[in-house]
Amino acid sequence: MDHGRLQGLRPVHPGAVGPAPGVGFENFTLLFQDSRFWDAFANTLSITFIQLVLFFPVPVALALLLNSVLSDRLRGLVQSILYLPHFFSWVLVITIFQQMLGGAGLLAQQLRSHGYEGFDLMTDPGVFKFLVTAQLVWKDAGWGVIVFLAALSAVNQDLYEAAAVDGAGRWRRMWHVTLPALRPVIALLLVLRVGDALTVGFEQILLQRDAVGPGASEVFDTYVWWVGIANTDYGIAAAGGLIKGVFSLVLVLIANKVAHMLGEQGVYRK
Amino acid sequence: MTVTERPAARAATPSGELLRRRGREKRPVWEEEPGKVGQGIKGITLTGVCLAILGPLWVVVVTSLSDQKTITEAGGLVIVPKTITFRAYTELLSGGTVTRATLVSLALTAVGTAISTAVSVLCAYGLSRSGSFLHRPILMLLLVTMFFNAGLIPTYLLVTGVGLEGSYWSMILPSAISVFNVLVLRAFFQDTAPELVDSARIDGAGEWRILFQIVMPLSRAVIAVVSLFYAVGYWSQWFNAMLYLNDQQMWPLQMILRQLVIKQQAPQGMSQMISTQQIPSLAVQMAVMVLALIPVAVLYPFVQKHFTKGMLIGAVKG
Structure with a gap:
């Protein structure tokens, strides 16, 4: 849909907060007619799905790995390194990725100097969804380890000993003791992630929107930003934001219900 | 704060008491000795993970401290520092x-x-x-x-x-x-x-x-x-x-x-x-x-x- 036409359909200007003449559900109708809204919706869900598959298991795996390290000192050192990127700003993380994987980045530079073709992952719409997932893994997978490590340290060590005495090997102990201990935490995090299905790294993606183009990178939040802030069409954008809020609330409630039905704790209980 | 922190903290652990690391530096008697291959894979993975985080930071810092000549010679980003200039x-x-x-x-x-x-x-x-x-x-x-x-x-x-x-x-x-x-x-x-x-x-x-x-x-x-x-x-x-x-x-x-x-x-x-x-x-x-x-x-x-x-x-x- 052409945004020049959208612009100014419902001109509410900042400062003019307050009762405005109602337009019924017109803003919602316009929103649903905008094909870019549905594209953004589809992008959002597919990024969420990719991250559930490729991001979610990483902290669990890292925690299991770290937990098997015997030396406290070594484990502490690795933990310090793992948590660090979580505290970097998205601007910094993306500049770092750009310098490593971008067209003028280290990898392309090394390839070229050895006579290969260079490439630019940062502007390639085809790999964008995986790129943002990789950035998320780099920044936050280490931080995600904290909660699993805490759950692991709460496991009663006698269980391992009993299992070992009964003849369970390393892998069977992991399967029958460690993973069940992690199950409530995993369920909880899954519930929260599904409840947040419509939220995928707003700042992160907005920073790269220009380089990649909106086709691959437009997600729910950036769409709201684009329509509302960049094109000052507040009515439609606010309708989009509201839909997201309601939809997310419903998703959390459903996911929580499912967790309860599977016998897990979930986020809350009545 | 980003969204990912929320779950981290809400995840339940039974009590503060249990959060303390068990700090077992020694392998318990019932646990089998790890195989050489397993240990090797573990070591390589951990080193790789740490390098993936620290490597880019190293390159950024070193390049920021390099002069034009080093940067031109390296064709861009510098991995090995030659001269240090602030x-x-x-x-x-x-x-x-x-x-x-x-x-x-x-x-x-x-x-x-x-x-x-x-x-x-x-x-x-x-x-x-x-x-x-x-x-x-x-x-x-x-x-x-x-x-x-x-x-x-x-x-x-x-x-x-x-x-x-x-x-x-x-x-x-x-x-x-x-x-x-x-x-x-x-x-x-x-x-x-x-x-x-x-x-x-x-x-x-x-x-x-x-x-x-x-x-x-x-x-x-x-x-x-x-x-x-x-x-x-x-x-x-x-x-x-x-x-x-x-x-x-x-x-x-x-x-x-x-x-x-x-x-x-x-x-x-x-x-x-x-x-x-x-x-x-x-x-x-x-x-x-x-x-x-x-x-x-x-x-x-x-x-x-x-x-x-x-x-x-x-x-x-x-």
């Missing part, structure tokens, strides 16, 4: 756009963190005393915002509507309180030695005195972690600056970094320095990145040991 930094920090932006960011972080921490501690303390004024409704109100929000546009209209556009307060007030941090503090305050609080009260201490002289000193670790989160949040902010600060002269460092490296444009007042090649532009970019990284790297070690405690204890009870 020219990029002295140029950037001897006045001008980047100096100003760095000071702006430092000031915003200091003022914002102070305000946020103070307000959060007060709010959390009030909510931690059951029976305080409107205790339940206020708590509910806070909780609702964790599950539902109307989105970007109403926030934007509100902030501009009350006239904060173009003011540094637009970088502080909209994000002054993180409900999540308040809940962490509240849970912690609820747990701090009730018998101490009771005896102080019998001795005639008022609420302020109890807060400042008993509860806060006992909660130093968790307050440190919460302050770190706030500080990192303010230091990392760029989106609010983009929304509300139209004047480039007012921009914080992250906005300059975005302009310079992501958009590959020289911010106002820097174009001359780069076009006249006073300093190699790649080193300048890297130096700005390092500037954005330094405060985090400096603060991090002091607070790091409290993470698990601050993130997990009590947060369960929300």
